[in-house]
Amino acid sequence: MYNKVALAIAFSPRMEALISETKRLVQLFGSELILIHIGKKTEELEMKLDEIIVNAGLDKLKTKLIWKEGKPVKMIVQACREEDADLLVAGALKREKMLTYYMGSVGRKVIRKSPCSVLTLINPQITPNKFSKVVINGTQLEVTPRVIEQGLKFCQIEETSQVHILNEIKLYGLRMATASEGSEDEVSNTRRKLVQEEIKYVQEILDGLDQTGLRINIKVTAGKWAVELVRYCESINADLLIMGNSDSHTFIDRLFPHDLEEVLTELPCNLLIIK
Incomplete structure (x- = not known):
């Protein structure tokens, strides 16, 4: 499914956990790994990263390290395009003194501009676990059939135990208001x-x-779908939310970026954006 997986890394306390999580995915999908670091390449940092790679037990023959200098978003997107990556893995941020995870401006721009799918991990672990409860956005958008198709493939490879597809009734309030003129x-x-x-x-x-091999539950909601996605993921303690990134210019799909921003501000769990 993913032949090349890229990981955007920085020398932060979570870097080793992100590498461990990505290693699990690389082994799961039989992928090549591309590590992308934006910053000046020094002998000291190179040695440090090499040590981390060895300690993580990564296959050096299947691991490519890319150093780039410049604006982070532009360089990360450029590296993914040049290497023909299928999936980009990145970490989310946690608001100070809060358990709410969100994507900063760099993360949001990467998601919008990335040429490949993006997996955002909110709480990466040195000893990672598989995604056992997955929610897929089934709202009627142009990208939805592909999102569901790719989401199911991901869940099959991952051997996910529970798959939930959440769909929204469009214009529910207006349609019910019209119906209310009739009988009960x-x-x-x-x-x-x-x-x-x-x-x-x-x-x-x-x-x-x-x-x-999949147990699929279809759930229909009448509320604002971005809010309902977050609530539903929280209610079932989901491990992963799968959504699409729409470039369509239809009226309904033009609403999508704003709803995506809302999800990114209040990330309920790990997030996979299908491109």
Whole structure:
């Protein structure tokens, strides 16, 4: 699925944990590893990084180290493009004295401009665990069929025990307000029909995909989908949220970047953005 996995590293306290997490993924997908460091290359830093690579037990023959100087976002994106990376791994930040994780301006720009998928880890561990509870955004966007397809492939390789697909009823308030002019039964039937439509949308995508080994739960929400995604991930203690990055210019999809920003501000768990 991922032939080349890139990791943006800095000499921070979490670097070894990020390398350990990425090593697990590289072994899982049988990938080559590309380590990207933005900063001046010195003999001291080179020796330090080499020691970390050895201690982490990385395969040197399958590990490429890239040093670049310049603006972080531009250089990280450039390195991913030059190396034809399939997945970029990066760490999220934790707000001071709070348990809320978020992406700073560099992280947000990398997600928007990255030529490949991006996996953001909020709490990387030296001894990593697999993603056992995964939520996939099933809201009707142009990218959704691909997001679900790639999400399921990821979960199959990972052997994820629980997969939840969360879908939103678009314009729910407006449609229910119109229905409210009728009888109580008509309102109830309208609500039921809207839910069934969204379940059918996801089910039709699933029908054309391999679901072997996966337990899939389709959930429909009537609230603002970005907020509901965060709430749902928190309610089931999800390990990973999978979303897409839409470049579409339709009215509905133009709303997506703003909702993505909301998710990035209040990250409920690790986040995989499918490109």
